[in-house]
Amino acid sequence: MILITGGAGYIGSHCVVEFAKNGLDVVIFDNLSTGHSKIVENIQSKYKNVIFQKGDLKNKSDIDLVFKQYKIDTAIHFAAYSQVAQSVIEPGMYYENNVLGTLNLLNSMVENNVLKIVFSSTAAVYGEPKYTPIDENHPKNPINPYGKTKLMIENIMNDYDKAYNLKSIRLRYFNVIGANYLENIGEWHDVETHLVPNILKSAMKSDLVFKIFGTDYPTSDGTCVRDYVDVEDLARAHKLAFEYLNRENKTNVFNLGTQNGSSVKEIYNKTVEVLGQEIPLEYVEKRQGDPAILLADATKAKTMLNWRIENTLQKSIKNAYEWEKILKNFN
Ligand code: UFG
Numbered sequence: 001m002i003l004i005t006g007g008a009g010y011i012g013s014h015c016v017v018e019f020a021k022n023g024l025d026v027v028i029f030d031n032l033s034t035g036h037s038k039i040v041e042n043i044q045s046k047y048k049n050v051i052f053q054k055g056d057l058k059n060k061s062d063i064d065l066v067f068k069q070y071k072i073d074t075a076i077h078f079a080a081y082s083q084v085a086q087s088v089i090e091p092g093m094y095y096e097n098n099v100l101g102t103l104n105l106l107n108s109m110v111e112n113n114v115l116k117i118v119f120s121s122t123a124a125v126y127g128e129p130k131y132t133p134i135d136e137n138h139p140k141n142p143i144n145p146y147g148k149t150k151l152m153i154e155n156i157m158n159d160y161d162k163a164y165n166l167k168s169i170r171l172r173y174f175n176v177i178g179a180n181y182l183e184n185i186g187e188w189h190d191v192e193t194h195l196v197p198n199i200l201k202s203a204m205k206s207d208l209v210f211k212i213f214g215t216d217y218p219t220s221d222g223t224c225v226r227d228y229v230d231v232e233d234l235a236r237a238h239k240l241a242f243e244y245l246n247r248e249n250k251t252n253v254f255n256l257g258t259q260n261g262s263s264v265k266e267i268y269n270k271t272v273e274v275l276g277q278e279i280p281l282e283y284v285e286k287r288q289g290d291p292a293i294l295l296a297d298a299t300k301a302k303t304m305l306n307w308r309i310e311n312t313l314q315k316s317i318k319n320a321y322e323w324e325k326i327l328k329n330f331n
Pocket of ligand 1: 082083084122123124146174175176193194195196198199211212213214224225226264287290294
């Protein structure tokens with residue numbers, strides 16, 4: 001069986017479906033602090049090979065119980081806080097939840113002789129880009145506590161490999177968008193800060209003006225450029241990483257992005273085009289800590305994992321829109 005921590009969250013839930021639909025048995029472990037029980041219900045209504053175990057990684061006994069109860073052979077680890085701005089304001093919460101929580105998970109794994117993990121890391125480990133596109137060897141200099149927690153965990157995993165032979169694949173995501181709305185899952189944050197859902201929410205609520213943060217970045221149209229990768233493509237990459245780990249039994253790291261940059265303005269224009277409607281727009285001050293350009297060099301994932309991107313930007317936005325309509329009925 002596969003343990004998926006944070007499986008009730010955005011990226012985690014898409015991975016649960018990817019593994020479950022391929023016939024693998026999954027245990028979701030989630031404290032539901034940012035994940036949603038409704039997402040778990042939606043998955044379980046279709047996939048009978050998915051079990052849900054509520055628990056918190058900060059309590060080691062919660063996760064010990066899972067390893068005692070189920071025969072887990074690999075962990076896919078998403079459970080974490082992931083809001084950059086919040087991590088600056090409340091760093092302690094991030095170090096405790098992300099780093100301590102992961103330590104409990106890793107210790108429990110070692111004690112139970114489960115020695116394979118796929119870890120949800122982030123482009124935030126690189127910090128301000130020194131060159132672009134960013135490959136896996138780019139210097140790691142995170143500029144916020146969120147990115148620091150993820151880098152600390154990667155380093156801890158290296159030490160656990162040396163000491164206990166625990167093999168890890170770290171997947172460093174760039175900007176994740178889209179939704180598997182046909183499975184009734186998608187992005188659902190109680191406080192939404194991300195670009196695509198914010199544009200869509202403005203499209204669906206006439207008094208909510210979408211704001212572009214900053215217009216004088218050194219890019220072609222003055223707005224920030226990011227590498228937007230579809231969540232279903234990302235979920236497939238986790239399955240490929242899991243297979244790589246089983247085949248090679250080696251620790252490794254892969255960037256996950258498309259290497260195609262889109263500016264904020266381009267994403268806004270594309271959304272207007274996909275929806276076929278005007279969306280109220282306002283230009284405002286820059287947001288603190290946004291680098292001008294973040295682009296992935298994902299050659300390694302493409303060659304070593306044989307990862308292929310299937311969803312276009314247009315498709316991802318359309319899927320995210322269909323999901324927003326479903327989500328509106330949940331709230
Ligand atoms: N933006 C707007 N208006 C909004 C929301 C976002 O103009 O309402 C802009 C941002 O300023 C930024 C771009 O859209 O230029 C993308 O912003 P997001 O908040 O969607 O994503 P980030 O690039 O800030 O963050 C993402 C992940 C983080 C991860 C980081 C890695 O969400 O978890 O990439 O660098 F840490």
